[in-house]
Amino acid sequence: MNSGTGTDSGSGRAEAERLIAIGEKLLQSRDLNGSRDFAILAQEAEPLLEASDQILAIADVLLAAETPVGGDHLDWYGILQLDRTCEDQDLIRKNYRRLGLLLHPDKNPFTLADHAFKLVSDAWAVLSDPAQKPAYDRAIAVPAQPATFWTACPYCYFLYEYPAACQGCCLRCQNCERSFHGLSIPSLPPLVPGQEAYYCNWGCLPMGFVFGKLDPNGPGPMVENGPDVVGPVAVENGVGVASRKPGRPRQVL
Ligand SMILES: [Zn+2]
Incomplete structure (x- = not known):
């Protein structure tokens, strides 16, 4: 392929054209990453050929369009x-113009150039619009749903962390072995330093916390009046010890 007779611009150009031809074939078969790789190799062989820039622009734009953001937004x-x-409108305009020139179907002979050009034009329409851009920014900034949720056994108040898919399902308490409805609880009781163990388990073992009303003279949290927070409980050898008030650990089981 390479005559090896020198590094003159003629041989570099021939090599670049060979690489561009491969990149074009890959683009036709929708191998965007492959066509991109060969366009970059062609640029390295001969930086002044517009064809490699054109193929690279198509591949980059279409690859960017393949991965949605903020749910299902382009x-x-x-x-x-x-x-x-x-937020730099000058930079947004500069990139739009550069890509628009590279991708305009009147100038770019490669397949999918028209599709990439339309994507670039649509992107410019949104990001250059003082009303559309903030709305789009808000839409794609939607935080991802938490992958887990916390729930409490209504009988023994042990806390569990479950995968989000289990929310609302019938769950089985690993502590008291009763079934309960997996309702999400908004927040966890604060840790009391020096007292409690915080066992982070994945939906199968006690968390080292209990919920419930604490009877100061009784054996432990009362269970009949809903999930008032008692506080963290250290779990040692299966026996929980309430520790909301430092120095007054209590048996809860
Ligand atoms: Zn339970």
Whole structure:
């Protein structure tokens, strides 16, 4: 392939054109990563050929469009090769113009250029619009749903962390072995330093906390009046010890 007779621009150009031809074939078969790799190799062999820039622009734009953001939104920032937090309208305009010139179907002869050009135009329409951009930013900033939730056994008040998919399901308490409805609780009681063990278990073992009303003279938390927080409980050898008031550990089981 390479005559090995020198590094003149002629051989570099021939090699770049060979690589571009491979990149074009890969683009036609929708191998975006492959076509991108060969476009970069062609750029390295001969930086001044527009064809490699054109293939690279198509591949980059279509790859950015493949991964939705904020649920199911197109990644307009990624399509314009911008940081997700970009507020710089000059930079947004600059990237739009550069990609628009590379991708315009009148100038870019490669397959999918029209599709990439439309994506770039749509991205510009959103990100350059003083009303649409903030709305889009809010839409894609929606925090991901927590993957787990906390629930409490209503009989013994042991806390459990379960995968989010178990929310609302019938769960079995590993402590008292009774079944209960897996309702999410909003927050955990605070840790009391020096007293409690905090056992983080995955939906199968006691967490080292109990919920319930504490009877100061009784054997432990009363269970009949709902989930008032008593506090963290250290679990040692299967026996919980309430420790909300330091120095007054209590048996709860
Ligand atoms: Zn229980």
